[in-house]
Amino acid sequence: MKTELLPRHAKSRLLYCIPTVCKFWRVNADEVLSDCRKREFMNAKHSLRYFLSTFGDLTLSDIATLTNCDHTTVMHSIKTFKILCEYDEDFRACKRVMLRQRIKKEDYTQNGKLRKIIKSNYSVTRKVEMIKKLFNNEN
Numbered sequence: 001m002k003t004e005l006l007p008r009h010a011k012s013r014l015l016y017c018i019p020t021v022c023k024f025w026r027v028n029a030d031e032v033l034s035d036c037r038k039r040e041f042m043n044a045k046h047s048l049r050y051f052l053s054t055f056g057d058l059t060l061s062d063i064a065t066l067t068n069c070d071h072t073t074v075m076h077s078i079k080t081f082k083i084l085c086e087y088d089e090d091f092r093a094c095k096r097v098m099l100r101q102r103i104k105k106e107d108y109t110q111n112g113k114l115r116k117i118i119k120s121n122y123s124v125t126r127k128v129e130m131i132k133k134l135f136n137n138e139n
Contacts, residue, residue, distance in 0.1 A: 006062055013055060014066045020101050021048045024094050033068055046084070047091075049077035051098045110134070 018029050025044040032044045045067065052063045053074070060071035067074070084091040117130045 006065055007058065010058055010062050010066055013052060013058060016105065017048060017051045017098075017101075020097060021051060021094075024097055035068070043090070046077040046081045047094050047098070049074050050081040050095075051101075053078050054098070054102060 018032065021044050022029055022032060025040055025047065027040055027044045031041050032048055034041070049063055049067055052058055052066065053060075058066075060074045063074045064071045081091065081095075085095055113134055114131065117127055117134070120127065122130070
């Protein structure tokens with residue numbers, strides 16, 4: 001891994017995404033992060049980089065550092081994954097699996113934010129405003 005400063009949540013994001021991708025493509029995490037260019041590993045690499053990019057809180061450089069490449073490779077992987085989704089059923093299925101995982105993660109995150117608002121010491125009207133804002137931002 002490159003010695004670039006990463007956001008605090010970057011490694012946890014990688015640890016969240018990698019099992020999903022590895023299970024779908026039936027590869028090991030070490031193989032996905034290696035330099036090997038076998039087709040099944042490249043499919044997993046493209047999928048992992050795309051999955052990491054969907055969260056929107058990591059830059060291309062952050063994703064590159066996490067997956068042992070540079071930012072242009074990440075751009076290529078994302079583009080390749082999108083193109084392959086149009087033509088290959090395996091990639092479409094992988095995208096559906098990743099989307100389900102994202103929804104689970106977002107639901108958990110939204111529930112956590114909601115719980116914090118409810119437990120806060122704000123007035124009831126302020127809590128209602130914050131909850132409305134939370135749900136309006138999600139849509």
